[in-house]
Amino acid sequence: MLSKKSALMLLAPGVVFIVLGFCVPALMLLFAPPGVTAGDVIARLGRMLQDPYDLAIIWRTVGLGLLVTVLSVAFGFPIALLLARSTSRWAGLLLALAIFPLLLSNVVRTYGWLVLLGKNGVIGQIATALGLPAPQLLYTETAIVLGLLQLFLPLAIISCYSAVAQVDGGLEDAARGLGASRTRALWTVTLPLSLPGVVVAATLVFAGSTTAYTTPYLLGGSNQRMLATQLFNYSSVSIDWAGASAVAIIMTALVFLVSAASAALAGRKGSVA
Amino acid sequence: MSLDTRAPETTASRAPRSARPARRPAVERRPVLGAFAVLGYIVMIVPILFVVAAAFSGGDSLKFPPDSFSLKWFVAAAAYKPFMASLLQSTELAALATLLALVLGVPAALALERGRLRGKAWVQGLFLSPLIVPELVVGLALYQQLIAALGVSSFAALLVGHTALLIPYAVRVTGASLALADPFVEEAARGLGAGPLKVFTSVTLPLLRPGIVSASLLGFVTSFNNVPLSLLLQGRKFATLPVTMLDYVQQSYDPMIASMSTLILAATVLVAMLAERAVGFAKIFGGINR
Numbered sequence: 001m002l003s004k005k006s007a008l009m010l011l012a013p014g015v016v017f018i019v020l021g022f023c024v025p026a027l028m029l030l031f032a033p034p035g036v037t038a039g040d041v042i043a044r045l046g047r048m049l050q051d052p053y054d055l056a057i058i059w060r061t062v063g064l065g066l067l068v069t070v071l072s073v074a075f076g077f078p079i080a081l082l083l084a085r086s087t088s089r090w091a092g093l094l095l096a097l098a099i100f101p102l103l104l105s106n107v108v109r110t111y112g113w114l115v116l117l118g119k120n121g122v123i124g125q126i127a128t129a130l131g132l133p134a135p136q137l138l139y140t141e142t143a144i145v146l147g148l149l150q151l152f153l154p155l156a157i158i159s160c161y162s163a164v165a166q167v168d169g170g171l172e173d174a175a176r177g178l179g180a181s182r183t184r185a186l187w188t189v190t191l192p193l194s195l196p197g198v199v200v201a202a203t204l205v206f207a208g209s210t211t212a213y214t215t216p217y218l219l220g221g222s223n224q225r226m227l228a229t230q231l232f233n234y235s236s237v238s239i240d241w242a243g244a245s246a247v248a249i250i251m252t253a254l255v256f257l258v259s260a261a262s263a264a265l266a267g268r269k270g271s272v273a
Numbered sequence: 274m275s276l277d278t279r280a281p282e283t284t285a286s287r288a289p290r291s292a293r294p295a296r297r298p299a300v301e302r303r304p305v306l307g308a309f310a311v312l313g314y315i316v317m318i319v320p321i322l323f324v325v326a327a328a329f330s331g332g333d334s335l336k337f338p339p340d341s342f343s344l345k346w347f348v349a350a351a352a353y354k355p356f357m358a359s360l361l362q363s364t365e366l367a368a369l370a371t372l373l374a375l376v377l378g379v380p381a382a383l384a385l386e387r388g389r390l391r392g393k394a395w396v397q398g399l400f401l402s403p404l405i406v407p408e409l410v411v412g413l414a415l416y417q418q419l420i421a422a423l424g425v426s427s428f429a430a431l432l433v434g435h436t437a438l439l440i441p442y443a444v445r446v447t448g449a450s451l452a453l454a455d456p457f458v459e460e461a462a463r464g465l466g467a468g469p470l471k472v473f474t475s476v477t478l479p480l481l482r483p484g485i486v487s488a489s490l491l492g493f494v495t496s497f498n499n500v501p502l503s504l505l506l507q508g509r510k511f512a513t514l515p516v517t518m519l520d521y522v523q524q525s526y527d528p529m530i531a532s533m534s535t536l537i538l539a540a541t542v543l544v545a546m547l548a549e550r551a552v553g554f555a556k557i558f559g560g561i562n563r
Contacts, residue, residue, distance in 0.1 A: 018402065029418075078310045078313070094314075110320075154317065
């Protein structure tokens with residue numbers, strides 16, 4: 001064990017850096033953007049919450065975020081379960097394949113959808129070959145959802161995998177032996193026991209997809225704005241610090257709210273993720 | 274952590290099972306789950322395959338199937354100055370930010386795991402706090418307070434932001450490897466007459482090594498790929514590769530981005546293989562996802 005004094009000395013540089021390089025600037029964003037007062041920011045925030053255009057952006061962000069969260073868990077949980085229970089020699093490779101995208105640049109991953117959904121993209125060409133009109137897929141909410149799902153599915157798989165791997169497979173066998181169908185064993189035994197991991201997965205995906213920039217920028221364009229692209233627009237195009245700060249506050253509040261809710265849920269279940 | 278506890282077991286646990294009648298693969302036994310899983314993999318992997326296919330196109334615009342096969346867009350990407358300049362700058366930034374995050378984060382992890390401190394949970398929370406605030410918001414805050422208000426250079430602001438982003442990983446990943454080790458090994462070395470420095474270099478540091486390797490790889494990749502933080506902070510003199518690529522997509526519809534992306538993909542596969550050899554691929558993510 002370290003003495004109190006040496007422990008404090010080891011902590012000090014990191015604490016000073018985080019406080020000055022992160023906490024102070026983040027708090028100043030709220031109270032004192034350059035040339036604007038905290039009052040301006042609050043007033044701007046108030047107007048934003050009443051303006052139909054801004055509200056549409058907020059609801060689009062929340063709505064698409066929820067949809068991506070549900071889809072990520074719906075696709076991620078089965079993958080995690082099958083990988084954790086599989087005895088196949090391919091399971092290790094498939095797990096690596098699910099984790100690998102986390103190391104790969106979001107720009108690279110998202111660009112794939114431009115190749116698939118773009119004007120002369122794969123899907124458009126197939127439609128034309130079949131004599132159908134090429135569907136407008138790029139710059140739609142569908143494109144954003146697909147892009148975000150691709151981005152966050154690996155995260156959902158990892159969180160669910162950690163949880164599912166800890167659930168004793170023997171419990172499922174016991175439920176099956178007592179006459180439960182495979183589906184019933186999944187819904188009444190495996191899923192409830194791995195719920196903490198599912199909650200973590202959902203929280204990470206929601207926080208990530210409501211704040212992601214690359215995906216709505218490349219796949220949503222300017223007619224499908226989300227909070228992240230709107231923040232960039234205020235801070236770099238129209239140089240509206242009060243507006244940018246107000247959007248930043250909404251985004252941060254959204255993430256904090258969901259994290260707090262998930263922490264409360266995990267606490268109530270008696271297990272901390 | 275279950276990821277890394279499982280990986281080494283697979284071979285051992287397979288042996289007794291093979292005595293039982295051979296199981297069919299999981300996907301066959303659970304058609305509904307299997308169908309979801311296949312769809313999930315398609316969404317994750319297929320777009321990446323099409324990026325690679327588009328990279329070898331001989332045409333001048335992104336079109337599928339490509340008109341002809343050619344390597345010309347690889348040559349174009351390697352000759353395109355903004356890409357190569359930002360590649361170097363991104364590498365430099367990622368290396369420095371990773372180093373700085375380790376220098377600040379490893380001692381903190383040590384103090385948090387081995388120190389007798391009150392309010393440990395609060396300090397831990399402080400070190401993890403940059404993960405909670407959206408990166409775009411951190412970028413905006415640093416832009417306003419460092420670049421606009423104080424006139425700090427773009428590179429310095431990027432370094433501060435990227436380091437703050439990586440510190441949580443450094444603290445968590447090295448802390449996790451330290452938590453697995455028995456603190457009494459250090460006590461024993463002390464009892465046998467080793468001084469504090471000797472204990473650190475010959476006992477603690479080897480215990481920390483897997484954590485440091487994981488945190489370095491993860492930190493470098495995280496910084497190198499970052500967009501939201503770099504987006505507002507980068508300036509005319511200093512640009513990162515991912516943001517430069519995003520700008521290029523907006524200007525031009527040619528397949529040069531696909532070729533650059535394929536090069537990045539190849540490098541990332543290399544990093545993943547390196548990680549597999551050094552610490553075990555899944556282990557890297559085991560530490561951050563508990």
